[in-house]
Amino acid sequence: MTGAVETGAGVIQPGLYIDGGWQDASGAATLPVVDPATEEEIATVAAGTVADLDRAVAAARAAFAGFTATPVAARRAMLERIHALILERAEPLARALTREMGATISHARGAHVPLAAAHVRVAADLLTDYPFLTMRGTTAIVREPIGVCGLITPWNWPLYQITAKVAPALAAGCTVVLKPSELSPLSALLFAQIVHDSGVPRGVFNLVNGTGAAIGAAMAAHRDIDMISITGSNRAGVLVAQAAAPTVKRVTQELGGKSPNILLPDADLARAVPLGVMAAFRNVGQSCSAPTRMIVPRARLTEVEAIARATASAITVGDPADEATTMGPIANAAQHRRVAAMIATGIAEGATLLCGGPGRPPGHHRGYFVRPTIFTGVTSDMRIAQEEIFGPVLAIIPYDDIDEAVAIANDTVFGLGGHVQGADLDQARAVARRIRTGQVHLNHPEWDPHAPFGGYRHSGNGREYGAFGLEEYLETKAILGFA
Template identity: 70%
Template structure:
């Protein structure tokens, strides 16, 4: 199979944007490029063109021209396009998996098993929801109409590059919107491959557009542009605030999926032999580089010693190393700034006096090259420690003791975030009651299967709006009431 780098280079995609159904070179007055670095080797692997305001204007103009036609296209035709996109993503699964591995370090086995197929699921769900959605419903003599909001700027992160693209593009197109995508400049290769899928699937010109660039230029340009009707951003809380500020003068809708510091409450009656290893696995999924990762494990004080033993055993089973090796479960941290952040916060945990159960600073084993971090677990973490309050975004788990279930709930809720949460216990009535009191957009009970139809989003500083499922599509719709429509 042709490598993704060779495929992209031979097609000339890294130096171009996808605008109005064509691959185009930047038109901005200042040529700029971002160097994509393979985090496993710390070597540059590609140069990707970065856009400016002129490129943003061009892409938005194309999306605006296409909106009138696309928004009135019969739902069956929009669903047919989504069906073709879904099929192409699955056909090219290996190409995407290889791209994700080299651009952000995902273990190839994880990219094949999760990053790509779960991304494809967002397209399938968007197609299925579109096929069953009632865009006009009666309420007495009034018609409640749901209509596409317009041109949408989509800003996606580096940690789940393809997954977050499909989570936005799928429902936006299903709703009848046209889009301009700005992927992270740190992991843009899978986005270029996705643009190729859109082209090969027969997406009408202007319906989908891609402009690579930085947040302060392309991201801010989309957010402030008067012809953009909505911004959807997945990123840090800081980035979400900046986007909202830029969008405020034009009073556009802003959907934000931002940071998190998710709790995992292990109730006293939980089966620790199951709950603790699964909790460690969830916290370190994608090497902890997930905004909803449950990186605060809340445990009854009397069970701390047993939990520490089980957690250390689970972490010791993880294989950190070459992401292309079939035996590897976790590759490197995705980029240098994040690697430094993780190392800093591990040092902070030690200085704060937390008990180091396993891991610690530096690279694991004899790895000398690559942005590899040691899966690290702290215990006896006080609720006011920085490692208990700040989003680390890496393989660092804090085990926090509680004396009563009410105290566990209070600890779970005492952060500025509210994106995800987990509750483990044998008595389902109690588990449900605890879940009801947690302030977060999602709560997982006893580690259920992933549900692509479950809406995802945050309370508090974790964001506004929802993604996934029916609610994810409705973010891209306006509500119109037509009185006297029915007689």
């Protein structure tokens, strides 16, 4: 097969991982990997074909019967080995993320890698006492692995989303075929080597690089794949569901978002506004649950604007490999164009530009860099209040009373995340109950890897993380007269 390549993020195998080893693709096509900070190609990886996918699915199908019979304790030990290797190889993983999608090295080290490892740890821990068999009278309720799972992951949190799917699937006893994003495949290839080195049995884990149009669509339609889990755009989610329908396979989708952040009248603005701005801009705003609509009391709008502007001005945009940088580039050219177009749209719609705006930040003449941008005076009928931008663009929307704040929060086709800030916790809880989203954060709590994550409406269906994520990979069987 094509030899391993040095990308500045360690030595990486550029091929496909099928049936327990690295293999050549059946075709000669390759996919470029571009450093978003320089716009230079840093590597190429093999582009899998449908024939390669068929080989991977056949390997997963052949391995399923044996793997599903593996004792739970053995699966837990396997996941613990994967977890240990992620932590051991954290630095090359972080450097790969910085090179392939522009995550700042500090964010890659402090969030991307450790949070990805946490998904594996949680999956292992769940196997300590998860009730795969329970009794209701004389009937046994058995939870069994669904089968061969096709996993489609995005470019914005590459490693994190891989472990959020692979770890619970393996914990459940499923076998998997992973298609990582073709735009950020390096960390996925490093992860595949970790899986290999952990001793996962042949065929249990397979990786096929390729585009969504080629490999993703074929996975969705494949008759020998029992389930598809996709994290991606709404367009991709719809196409996958349509392709999967004839084979009646399970499809779980974690799609887009336009998450609200309601600042109640008693919120501590000195804390809530900076945290809200940075939550919206985390990962350069490229998070599906980013709280990109800050909904604030009209009477305190001027105060909010001043704090928000000061917070944004303190952001250091630059080389993501520099530890002093707090915001790197947008991850790829297409998304860079999208963010620029939406900033121009906000200006054209008449929103007030509080800071940022069109063009690259001063001193940046190449790379997919954008200015941290905040609009104020935004109304819910504007596109920048309705469409997912997926960049560091925040819309501040004023309200007159709490009922209006809730109405603004729910005035969207999405329903993935939400935030509420307020000193009166009872009031904050009551508002959180009224927001139609799959997850709500009160007063910027710590991340909880056991909390179920997923959306209402156009944000998808199904849940990830913790026990809820594990159960997406399980079927339910009733055995009557068992006792």
